[in-house]
Amino acid sequence: MRPYKINEYFVSVQGEGDSIGHPALFVRFSGCNLSCDFCDTDHENGCVHDSPHTFFESVATALLEEKLFEGMRCVFTGGEPLLQLDAAMVEEAVRRGFVPCIETNGHMLTEKKCAEKNLEEMLLMCKEVCVSPKSNNVSELILECATSMKVVYPHTLDLKPLVRKIGQKRSFPGMSRVLIFQPETPLYGLKGMDSKEYAEVCCAAINEAIARRKSFGEVWRVIPQAHVVMGVR
Numbered sequence: 364m365r366p367y368k369i370n371e372y373f374v375s376v377q378g379e380g381d382s383i384g385h386p387a388l389f390v391r392f393s394g395c396n397l398s399c400d401f402c403d404t405d406h407e408n409g410c411v412h413d414s415p416h417t418f419f420e421s422v423a424t425a426l427l428e429e430k431l432f433e434g435m436r437c438v439f440t441g442g443e444p445l446l447q448l449d450a451a452m453v454e455e456a457v458r459r460g461f462v463p464c465i466e467t468n469g470h471m472l473t474e475k476k477c478a479e480k481n482l483e484e485m486l487l488m489c490k491e492v493c494v495s496p497k498s499n500n501v502s503e504l505i506l507e508c509a510t511s512m513k514v515v516y517p518h519t520l521d522l523k524p525l526v527r528k529i530g531q532k533r534s535f536p537g538m539s540r541v542l543i544f545q546p547e548t549p550l551y552g553l554k555g556m557d558s559k560e561y562a563e564v565c566c567a568a569i570n571e572a573i574a575r576r577k578s579f580g581e582v583w584r585v586i587p588q589a590h591v592v593m594g595v596r
């Protein structure tokens with residue numbers, strides 16, 4: 364067990380991906396291994412928490428009564444959570460009643476590093492593992508343990524090899540996997556979502572979803588960032 368640097372934690376609604384609409388505790392780890400142009404996340408700063416126990420104690424003191432933990436999603440995000448997240452933290456979330464979920468870019472680890480960190484066991488402990496790749500250079504193991512893939516649109520990825528691997532290590536590979544195009548939210552936020560440009564990006568995503576269904580039988584959903592529409596973070 365080791366200290367964890369956490370940028371912030373807060374309760375909000377899941378505005379993205381397969382769990383859209385669920386209230387959740389978001390735990391944003393500090394630090395990322397990428398620097399995407401469209402990144403709108405402050406992930407550099409943070410406070411150090413000595414152990415999973417002390418972290419969840421501080422959540423219970425500052426934010427959310429312990430009795431409300433039961434059945435609530437705890438979304439480990441970042442930055443890149445897999446730089447720090449470990450089985451001890453996930454196990455503590457489960458012990459306190461949370462449903463653990465992870466949002467990762469999937470890029471940080473070689474297969475050797477994944478094995479060293481015993482990542483497979485930890486990923487399979489989580490109800491949802493959403494991979495949001497920024498290039499095709501994604502860890503195979505992370506894809507195989509994922510339950511969903513979220514692609515920010517427009518994209519330049521070769522999707523077929525990524526789609527093939529999603530969820531292969533889950534008990535019902537293929538059946539539970541969810542594929543999502545997320546139109547890139549305009550930099551000027553909600554107002555920009557009313558723009559012609561944004562509508563064009565959404566239409567392009569819808570057209571690609573239909574085309575991929577026809578050509579490859581892939582079922583893609585197009586989901587915008589609902590928390591931006593709601594005006595919450």
Ligand code: SF4
Pocket residue numbers: 395396397398399401402403404406441442443468
């Ligand atoms: S992977 Fe996510 S957190 Fe990291 S730079 Fe890209 S958008 Fe930001």
